[in-house]
Amino acid sequence: xxxxxxxxxxxxxxxxxxxxxxxxxxxxxxxxxxxxxxxxxxxxxxxxxxxxxxxxxxxxxxxxxxxxxxxxxxxxxxxxxxxxxxxxxxxxxxxxxxxxxxxxxxxxxxxxxxxxxxxxxxxxxxxxxxxxxxxxxxxxxxxxxxxxxxxxxxxxxxxxxxxxxxxxxxxxxxxxxxxxxxxxxxxxxxxxxxxxxxxxxxxxxxxxxxxxxxxxxxxxxxxxxxxxxxxxxxxxxxxxxxxxxxxxxxxxxxxxxxxxxxxxxxxxxxxxxxxxxxxxxxxxxxxxxxxxxxxxxxxxxxxxxxxxxxxxxxxxxxxxxxxxxxxxxxxxxxxxxxxxxxxxxxxxxxxxxxxxxxxxxxxxxxxxxxxxxxxxxxxxxxxxxxxxxxxxxxxxxxxxxxxxxxxxxxxxxxxxxxxxxxxxxxxxxxxxxxxxxxxxxxxxxxxxxxxxxxxxxxxxxxxxxxxxxxxxxxxxxxxxxxxxxxxxxxxxxxxxxxxxxxxxxxxxxxxxxxxxxxxxxxxxxxxxxxxxxxxxxxxxxxxxxxxxxxxxxxxxxxxxxxxxxxxxxxxxxxxxxxxxxxxxxxxxxxxxxxxxxxxxxxxxxxxxxxxxxxxxxxxxxxxxxxxxxxxxxxxxxxxxxxxxxxxxxxxxxxxxxxxxxxxxxxxxxxxxxxxxxxxxxxxxxxxxxxxxxxxxxxxxxxxxxxxxxxxxxxxxxxxxxxxxxxxxxxxxxxxxxxxxxxxxxxxxxxxxx
Numbered sequence: 001x002x003x004x005x006x007x008x009x010x011x012x013x014x015x016x017x018x019x020x021x022x023x024x025x026x027x028x029x030x031x032x033x034x035x036x037x038x039x040x041x042x043x044x045x046x047x048x049x050x051x052x053x054x055x056x057x058x059x060x061x062x063x064x065x066x067x068x069x070x071x072x073x074x075x076x077x078x079x080x081x082x083x084x085x086x087x088x089x090x091x092x093x094x095x096x097x098x099x100x101x102x103x104x105x106x107x108x109x110x111x112x113x114x115x116x117x118x119x120x121x122x123x124x125x126x127x128x129x130x131x132x133x134x135x136x137x138x139x140x141x142x143x144x145x146x147x148x149x150x151x152x153x154x155x156x157x158x159x160x161x162x163x164x165x166x167x168x169x170x171x172x173x174x175x176x177x178x179x180x181x182x183x184x185x186x187x188x189x190x191x192x193x194x195x196x197x198x199x200x201x202x203x204x205x206x207x208x209x210x211x212x213x214x215x216x217x218x219x220x221x222x223x224x225x226x227x228x229x230x231x232x233x234x235x236x237x238x239x240x241x242x243x244x245x246x247x248x249x250x251x252x253x254x255x256x257x258x259x260x261x262x263x264x265x266x267x268x269x270x271x272x273x274x275x276x277x278x279x280x281x282x283x284x285x286x287x288x289x290x291x292x293x294x295x296x297x298x299x300x301x302x303x304x305x306x307x308x309x310x311x312x313x314x315x316x317x318x319x320x321x322x323x324x325x326x327x328x329x330x331x332x333x334x335x336x337x338x339x340x341x342x343x344x345x346x347x348x349x350x351x352x353x354x355x356x357x358x359x360x361x362x363x364x365x366x367x368x369x370x371x372x373x374x375x376x377x378x379x380x381x382x383x384x385x386x387x388x389x390x391x392x393x394x395x396x397x398x399x400x401x402x403x404x405x406x407x408x409x410x411x412x413x414x415x416x417x418x419x420x421x422x423x424x425x426x427x428x429x430x431x432x433x434x435x436x437x438x439x440x441x442x443x444x445x446x447x448x449x450x451x452x453x454x455x456x457x458x459x460x461x462x463x464x465x466x467x468x469x470x471x472x473x474x475x476x477x478x479x480x481x482x483x484x485x486x487x488x489x490x491x492x493x494x495x496x497x498x499x500x501x502x503x504x505x506x507x508x509x510x511x512x513x514x515x516x517x518x519x520x521x522x523x524x525x526x527x528x529x530x531x532x533x534x535x536x537x538x539x540x541x542x543x544x545x546x547x548x549x550x551x552x553x554x555x556x557x558x559x560x561x562x563x564x565x566x567x568x569x570x571x572x573x574x575x576x577x578x579x580x581x582x583x584x585x586x587x588x589x590x591x592x593x594x595x596x597x598x599x600x601x602x603x604x605x606x607x608x609x610x611x612x613x614x615x616x617x618x619x620x621x622x623x624x625x626x627x628x629x630x631x632x633x634x635x636x637x638x639x640x641x642x643x644x645x646x647x648x649x650x651x652x653x654x655x656x657x658x659x660x661x662x663x664x665x666x667x668x669x670x671x672x673x674x675x676x677x678x679x680x681x682x683x684x685x686x687x688x689x690x691x692x693x694x695x696x697x698x699x700x701x702x703x704x705x706x707x708x709x710x711x712x713x714x715x716x717x718x719x720x721x722x723x724x725x726x727x728x729x730x731x732x733x734x735x736x737x738x739x740x741x742x743x744x745x746x747x748x749x750x751x752x753x
Contacts, residue, residue, distance in 0.1 A: 061125065064090040067105040070127045071120055074164070079118070079134060080218075081111055093121070101125065111137055129164055132222040139214060142188030144577050144739060146215025153191035157211035160219050161195055170195040170209060175542065182613045183581040185742035189215030200237050204519040204530060234519060235532040240288035243515060246534045249291070251510050253303055254536075255281045256502065258548055260460055262467030262488050274554060275463075275494040276545040277505040279536070281306055285522075286515070288532035294522050296441055309459055310438040312422060317430035321387030326351055329363045329382050337367060337380065344399055345370045349377070356381060359489030362390050369399055383485075388429040393482045397449075397475070412478050414443050417452040421472040424480050425456070429470070432485055435459065436470055450476040460493050499548040508546055512538040512553070564589040571732035578735055583609040594735070597728040600668070601638045601660025604651075607672065608644040610738050611745060629658040648750075649675045667725035669734070670710035671703055673741050678750035683709055693718045699725045715740050 068088055087109045093102040106119040114137030121131040141147035148156070154172065161170055176194035183189075190212050197207035212221035257280035263272045283303050285294040292299040321328070330351060337346055347368040354364050361384040368377035376399065381391040412420070418439070425433050436456040444453040454472045458465040468488045473481035500508075514537050519530040538544040538553075545554045564586055565576050575594055578584035583606055586592045598606075608614070628646045632639055638660050645651045650672045651658070674683045683705035691699060691708045699707050707723060710716045716723075716737055 062092075062103055062127070064088060064105070067103055067120070067122065067127070070122065070129075071105065074129060080136060080138065081109070081116070083107055083109060102130070103127065114138075129222070130224050134218075134220045136214075136218060136220065139188040139216065141216035142214040142218070143743075144185065144189065144215075145573065146189045148213070148215060148217045150191050153213040153215075153217065154193055156213050156217055156219065157191070157193045158195070160211055160213075160222065161209055164222065165209065165224065167197065169198045171198055171203070173203075173208065182583065182609050184613055185581070185583070185610045185739060186746055190220075191215070192221075199234055199519055199530070202237065202517055202519055202532070206521060231528060233529045235289055235530065237532060240517075240532055241291060243517070243534065246286050246288070246291075247513065247515050249286060250283070250515060250534075250536050251513060253281060253283065254279065254506065254509060254513070255306065256506050256509055256546075257306075258463050258496070258499070260463055260465040260467075260493060261545060261554075262465065262490065264467070271488065271490070273490055273493060274545070275496065275499065275548040276554065277500070277502075277509070277548050278466075278545055279509065283536070285518075285520075285533040285535040288517060288534050294520075294533055296443065299523070307440050309440070309462065309464065311459075312425065312433045312436055312438055312456060316434040317426065319386035319388060319431035320428075323385060324363075324382065324387035326353075326363065328387070329365065332382070332387070333365050333367065333380060339369065339396055339399070341399075343371055347375075353384065356390065358487055360390060360487065361385065369395060371399060383429075386429075386431050388431060388485075389483055390429075390485045390487075391483070392428075392480075394480060397479075397481070412474075412476055414445070414452060417474040417476075417478070418443070418454060420474045420478050420480075421452075421454045424472060424474070424483065425470065428480075428483060429485055432470065432487060437464065440464065449481075451481050452476075458487070461496050463496065494549060500546070500551040504551065505546055505548070508551065508553075509538060512544070514538075514540060566592055566594060568594045568732055571735045574735040574739060575732065578606070578610075578738070584731075584735070592731075594732040595730045597663045598731050598734055599660060600658075600662050600664045601641075603664045603669070603729065603734055604645045604660075604672075605638065605641040606734060606738060607650065607676065607741070608641040608648075610742050611648070611676075612644060614640060628653045629656065631657040632660075645672075649678070649680060664729045664734075665725065666716055666723065666727045666729055667699060667703055667707060669729050669737070670716050670725075671706040673715045673737070673744075674706045674709050676741065676750065677744045677748045679709055679748070691723070693721050693723045695722045695724065699723065713740075713744060715744060 065085070067090060068085060087107045089106045089108075091104040091106075093104050101124060103122045104119060105122070106117070108115070108117045110116075116135060116137045118132070118134035120129065122128060123130045158170075158172070162168065173194040173196045176192075191214075192210065192212045195209045195211070197204045197209075206225065208225050210221065210223045210225075211219060213219055256277045259276060259278055261274045261276045261278075263274065264270075281303055283293050283295060286292070287294065287299060290299070292301055293303050295304060297304070330348060333348055333351075334346070339346055347370055348365065349368055350366045352364045352366075354362060356362050356364075363382040363384055365380040365382065366377065367380065368375045376395050378393055378395060379391065380389070382388065383390050422438075433456070435458055437459045439454050439456060441455070445451070446453060452474045454474070456470040456472070458468040458470075465488075467486075468490075469486055471482065471484045471486070473483075475481050515534040516537050518533055518535055520533050520535075521529070522531050522533060523529055535542075539555065541555050543555060546552075547554055563580050565579065566572065566586070566589055568575055571594060575584065579586060585605075626643065627633055628643060628651070632642050636642075642651070642658060642660075646653060671683075674680065686702065686705040689705050689708040691704055691711070693711075696704075703725075707716075707725065711718055711723060718724075
């Protein structure tokens with residue numbers, strides 16, 4: 001068999017065409033189904049616009065051809081491929097409480113075996129572009145290393161904004177930041193920018209534009225947050241009070257108090273609890289003209305007195321159930337989510353037992369409301385131990401034909417809504433609420449949807465907790481709109497014994513205080529008017545807190561963007577991108593040695609996260625738990641990565657245990673890579689390969705095919721005609737090779753989704 005051509009002369013395409021590739025089979029989902037299922041939980045920018053009602057067959061002067069023509073006008077160079085009229089689908093869209101006419105144009109097309117889709121949102125009869133989303137098939141140049149830098153992408157986004165808005169008053173929002181989380185190497189790099197409109201060079205709150213640019217320079221997301229009115233009035237900036245006078249006023253009225261702050265690291269999934277001082281008098285700002293205080297309850301000449309903590313209930317309540325069964329959960333869901341309509345059907349699609357990100361064991365109920373124009377779906381979570389609601393959002397008001405118009409009963413007061421919220425908590429989550437207090441910072445009323453928002457903070461050691469709260473939404477008709485119990489699993493709370501004194505903390509706040517001038521919509525009686533407000537800022541950052549134990553400042557925004565970087569002569573860019581993407585975890589950058597030997601466990605963690613996103617140890621489908629090795633159970637920190645490697649075919653399960661601490665060799669990594677890209681059957685034909693290196697005899701006979709393929713495909717190559725199969729892989733070597741592995745995974749289609 002040695003007279004066969006050497007594998008080194010074969011390309012990956014040749015291997016694929018020879019039929020030696022084994023790939024997984026995935027079920028196809030139509031674009032229309034995908035779009036409709038995703039509609040209620042789209043990207044942040046669409047959530048900000050509120051729920052929508054799709055109405056088809058309604059008389060309108062706007063036709064689909066008008067929308068297509070408008071797209072061609074806005075995008076004269078197209079989107080990189082041709083689209084026919086039949087590729088588009090149109091909806092007329094209404095938002096509850098907003099009579100603005102909106103139109104939605106969606107497209108879907110199969111191009112060279114790749115599915116592309118996108119949608120456009122237009123406002124008004126003049127069809128102003130409100131949003132645009134595009135999922136291109138070709139993302140060449142967008143993955144690492146990207147063709148454009150972040151600075152270049154920013155200029156592309158700004159030019160795009162100017163072309164579409166014709167407005168030169170937008171400025172980059174320097175305070176905007178977004179969490180990257182775990183970005184896989186198969187995904188394009190996305191640069192997100194937020195621009196804020198200005199009036200007389202003063203930022204106008206709520207008039208933002210969000211633009212996303214891929215690493216190849218292609219704009220794929222645009223969202224212009226359109227206010228209900230286009231005609232606004234603004235306070236006269238020539239009549240404002242002096243900044244130094246307002247600053248002194250804020251200082252003289254400043255007070256601080258203790259609170260626990262739970263910080264969640266979206267990159268690592270870690271939670272950190274800090275005991276901090278923060279402002280406690282409820283003042284949100286000072287009217288720059290009148291000098292009145294902006295409070296959650298409107299403008300006040302004097303600041304209201306500080307509210308103490310008030311318990312929701314006097315005595316703990318019993319849970320609704322104990323160890324509720326799945327059958328009982330289904331029965332409850334069918335009754336609780338029922339719809340009184342012949343045109344809408346409730347579908348309970350699945351019920352799974354999972355551990356949610358807060359560490360609670362819950363039943364996750366995925367359900368859909370099917371109607372003649374499609375469907376809307378989301379999840380309801382029920383605590384397994386108590387049978388109480390953990391997470392709920394009522395979509396019934398958003399369904400066609402059920403949203404209705406406000407009637408005379410849709411006018412309960414804020415106090416009545418709060419009473420309703422408390423009653424809902426007693427009915428639906430009674431055993432939790434003895435740990436929570438009544439809302440302290442006023443009530444937010446969402447005008448467009450007519451919903452009161454209440455936040456009930458957790459209390460520990462008589463101190464409120466930020467980041468652990470119960471959120472309740474009550475509509476103006478008294479119905480429950482949402483309920484979310486964000487109960488964090490915290491084992492230890494920082495001691496309150498040794499903290500900086502309140503007086504010293506107050507002085508630190510006064511020293512760090514400054515005020516920023518903004519236009520804000522702060523008068524519910526004048527919804528089309530923007531008031532000039534001086535807003536307090538500490539350390540020139542709106543996310544600053546004072547550590548009560550050390551007296552040092554904590555700046556959340558800096559921490560979120562503080563991605564560690566390392567230096568290395570041959571793998572610096574690769575290592576730093578893995579750190580940025582959340583694929584490689586380094587706790588102590590100064591102590592990190594990129595040339596250190598990597599363990600099998602850490603290597604599999606990098607490989608798994610390079611291909612599939614993981615958040616706090618969770619990933620889609622994790623509820624279907626299994627245990628492939630006796631020493632790696634579901635509570636093991638490496639469990640999700642080991643099981644992902646098994647599902648990818650990287651690991652076999654012939655051994656009872658898996659040694660995560662064993663150092664990884666080059667030969668072992670070659671086997672993993674070839675299995676991971678679906679060429680195991682080809683590699684098993686070891687007799688056809690000639691590994692033309694001087695140390696071929698050091699490679700295990702059964703792994704000759706794996707090593708030959710890895711070398712030929714450039715995944716792991718020989719150096720000085722030596723493959724060095726026994727060489728231990730370093731972090732730097734893995735960082736360089738993992739990008740080649742991800743690219744090969746894309747080419748072979750061996751992507752585990």
